[in-house]
Amino acid sequence: MHCRKPLLFALLLTLPLFAHSEDTRTTPAEHGIAVSSIDMSIRPGDDFYHYANGSWINRTTLPPDRSSLGAFNLLVDRSNKRVAALIEEAAKSNAAPNSDNRRIADLYHSYMDEASIESHGLTSIKPVLDEIAAVHTQKELARALGLSLRADVDALNNTNFHTANIFGLWVAPGFNDPDHYAAYLLQGGIQLPNRDYYLADSPHMNDIREKYKAHIAKMFELAGLSDPTTRAARVYALEHAIAEKQLSLAESEDIHKANNVWTPADFSAKAPGLDWPEFFKASGLDKQQSFIVWQPTAFTAESALVKSESIEAWKDLLAFHLLESYGGLLPKGISDERFAFNGTTLMGVTQQRPRDIRGVTLVNGILGDAVGQLYAKQYFSPEAKAQVESLVANLKAAFRTRLEGLTWMAPATKKEAIVKLDALQVSVGYTDHWRSYSGYEVKPDDLFGNVWRSDLFEYHYQVDRIGTPTDRKEWTMEPQTVNAVNLPLHNALNFPAAILEPPFFDPQAPNAANYGAIGTVIGHEISHTFDSEGAAFDDRGRVRNWWTPEDFAHFKKTTDALAAQYDTYSPFPDVHLNGRQTLSENIADVAGVSAAFDAYRASLKGQPAPMVDNLTGDQQFFIAYAQNWCSKVRDNTLRQQVLTDPHSPGMYRTATVRNIDGWYAAFKVAPTDKLYLAPDARVRIW
Numbered sequence: 001m002h003c004r005k006p007l008l009f010a011l012l013l014t015l016p017l018f019a020h021s022e023d024t025r026t027t028p029a030e031h032g033i034a035v036s037s038i039d040m041s042i043r044p045g046d047d048f049y050h051y052a053n054g055s056w057i058n059r060t061t062l063p064p065d066r067s068s069l070g071a072f073n074l075l076v077d078r079s080n081k082r083v084a085a086l087i088e089e090a091a092k093s094n095a096a097p098n099s100d101n102r103r104i105a106d107l108y109h110s111y112m113d114e115a116s117i118e119s120h121g122l123t124s125i126k127p128v129l130d131e132i133a134a135v136h137t138q139k140e141l142a143r144a145l146g147l148s149l150r151a152d153v154d155a156l157n158n159t160n161f162h163t164a165n166i167f168g169l170w171v172a173p174g175f176n177d178p179d180h181y182a183a184y185l186l187q188g189g190i191q192l193p194n195r196d197y198y199l200a201d202s203p204h205m206n207d208i209r210e211k212y213k214a215h216i217a218k219m220f221e222l223a224g225l226s227d228p229t230t231r232a233a234r235v236y237a238l239e240h241a242i243a244e245k246q247l248s249l250a251e252s253e254d255i256h257k258a259n260n261v262w263t264p265a266d267f268s269a270k271a272p273g274l275d276w277p278e279f280f281k282a283s284g285l286d287k288q289q290s291f292i293v294w295q296p297t298a299f300t301a302e303s304a305l306v307k308s309e310s311i312e313a314w315k316d317l318l319a320f321h322l323l324e325s326y327g328g329l330l331p332k333g334i335s336d337e338r339f340a341f342n343g344t345t346l347m348g349v350t351q352q353r354p355r356d357i358r359g360v361t362l363v364n365g366i367l368g369d370a371v372g373q374l375y376a377k378q379y380f381s382p383e384a385k386a387q388v389e390s391l392v393a394n395l396k397a398a399f400r401t402r403l404e405g406l407t408w409m410a411p412a413t414k415k416e417a418i419v420k421l422d423a424l425q426v427s428v429g430y431t432d433h434w435r436s437y438s439g440y441e442v443k444p445d446d447l448f449g450n451v452w453r454s455d456l457f458e459y460h461y462q463v464d465r466i467g468t469p470t471d472r473k474e475w476t477m478e479p480q481t482v483n484a485v486n487l488p489l490h491n492a493l494n495f496p497a498a499i500l501e502p503p504f505f506d507p508q509a510p511n512a513a514n515y516g517a518i519g520t521v522i523g524h525e526i527s528h529t530f531d532s533e534g535a536a537f538d539d540r541g542r543v544r545n546w547w548t549p550e551d552f553a554h555f556k557k558t559t560d561a562l563a564a565q566y567d568t569y570s571p572f573p574d575v576h577l578n579g580r581q582t583l584s585e586n587i588a589d590v591a592g593v594s595a596a597f598d599a600y601r602a603s604l605k606g607q608p609a610p611m612v613d614n615l616t617g618d619q620q621f622f623i624a625y626a627q628n629w630c631s632k633v634r635d636n637t638l639r640q641q642v643l644t645d646p647h648s649p650g651m652y653r654t655a656t657v658r659n660i661d662g663w664y665a666a667f668k669v670a671p672t673d674k675l676y677l678a679p680d681a682r683v684r685i686w
């Protein structure tokens with residue numbers, strides 16, 4: 001499902017999207033769907049999302065430190081509380097130097113010690129700012145840009161296409177050789193969430209841009225740099241020029257455009273401007289024989305801008321991006337200014353999360369596997385693992401039956417699809433291969449240094465993996481993460497322990513609720529194997545066309561219809577969803593719900609399902625699905641989500657029930673209802 005992709009680290013620091021507790025169920029003791037969330041005054045066929053969740057939405061107020069609040073919060077809050085307790089234990093244990101427990105304790109302490117942060121002022125970040133200020137030549141600029149490279153993007157797993165650094169490194173199994181890790185390079189260079197924030201013409205965006213320019217100037221002023229307004233104008237102009245040359249998110253998601261293998265010499269030939277040998281030397285990549293360049297046109301254009309724009313403008317951009325990335329770790333003046341723009345202006349949140357919650361998020365982000373080992377030991381039982389594994393097996397079986405029953409697909413293609421499904425490797429709870437933090441130095445009163453060293457530690461870890469054999473059992477999420485993910489290059493799924501919790505998964509709940517909640521999540525992840533991206537990979541994760549032209553034409557026609565369906569949804573008069581940008585996720589939703597519904601029906605073995613509050617089992621199934629996506633969101637956060645997230649907002653994910661025949665039967669949906677689609681207009685993919 002990856003219900004949301006992990007945000008940028010810097011954003012996470014101040015704005016965990018989920019946390020804090022407000023139960024979306026009436027009472028914690030309730031098992032199954034939340035009847036009290038339903039709004040009986042709404043016809044299910046008109047607006048299924050508000051029918052299933054309307055009462056909860058009406059009675060809920062967003063606290064000032066929240067950008068959104070919903071079903072996922074309950075689980076995230078539970079996970080955060082447990083992690084906070086684990087951190088406290090680690091702090092009390094008087095752990096040996098260089099042990100993970102000591103790292104956990106010292107890192108958390110360095111975040112909580114505000115007096116120490118104030119007393120250090122900007123001394124910790126100053127040497128990095130000085131290095132940027134000392135740049136005078138193109139060669140030195142190339143070196144500074146190379147030193148800024150981090151492993152901070154991810155095109156296919158946790159799907160994060162944004163970095164403010166000029167480029168971003170992603171190390172993952174190679175498109176052309178998935179048995180070894182390859183170096184992927186992605187476009188970057190802008191600070192705002194994506195190119196639309198620079199280019200879209202609307203009063204909302206114009207307003208944000210004016211506030212952004214003032215914010216850049218303010219950050220320079222607080223850092224004690226001269227001529228803040230002049231510098232801000234230079235940074236904005238340069239970012240705008242970069243934004244014009246970037247590919248959109250929808251274009252970036254098209255993996256058929258991304259498999260561009262470049263040798264080091266190709267960079268100088270195809271993207272002249274930047275001193276590439278110097279860039280690669282500074283970034284430690286000068287020994288690499290080849291790279292996969294995700295958006296070649298952006299590389300050509302950005303490299304040209306390195307030459308054509310002034311060195312001063314690039315230095316200002318580097319300095320501002322540094323301050324913005326790490327501002328949340330600096331004294332209150334800078335930290336508050338950074339929140340005022342990124343939290344309040346961009347997302348509509350007026351108050352920061354409590355510091356201890358931000359501290360937990362920080363430790364989770366930096367020492368995720370160290371915390372995760374403790375979490376898995378204490379909070380995930382072998383029984384829960386076995387139960388979820390059997391649910392997954394049932395979902396896989398339902399999916400297999402659907403594949404076998406397809407009438408539009410040639411037998412040979414169908415055979416390949418089934419081979420791929422059978423080879424899909426499902427991991428539940430936590431990884432078998434924990435990450436080592438040996439060599440990562442944490443000091444109890446050096447917050448900036450701790451995070452800086454962590455970013456470099458992660459970067460070197462990833463660089464060192466390039467060319468080594470792929471770990472097919474690798475996880476890209478920690479057990480304490482409330483999320484799930486499909487890894488197309490591994491042909492594998494991860495279901496972390498923290499999402500396998502009530503109300504998503506509750507051994508005491510009726511089957512209808514479990515299949516509607518966690519079952520649709522599992523179905524969603526399985527079906528990513530066959531979404532618009534997943535369908536390009538074979539059972540070993542190779543990019544290989546295993547389709548006949550007729551099959552692919554049918555698949556494309558059907559998925560185009562789904563993209564068109566999602567294009568019609570408009571949360572605001574000036575904003576509509578991008579059906580192409582959200583296509584993979586929308587395919588996974590419609591296929592996931594279909595398979596979960598089949599698996600649910602199969603689980604009844606012909607027996608009638610227990611009624612809950614006069615609701616049939618089928619009705620409970622669809623309500624449970626809709627209640628996964630129950631949430632209250634601030635307008636500006638929702639706007640940002642529509643522009644930057646490959647997932648559709650929850651209310652539109654819910655609306656995909658209109659493509660499923662079983663939903664029409666369950667709620668007696670009539671042609672006069674707003675969500676009604678004639679049978680031949682319903683999108684059926686798998």
Ligand SMILES: [Zn+2]
Pocket residue numbers: 001002003524528585588
């Ligand atoms: Zn997904």
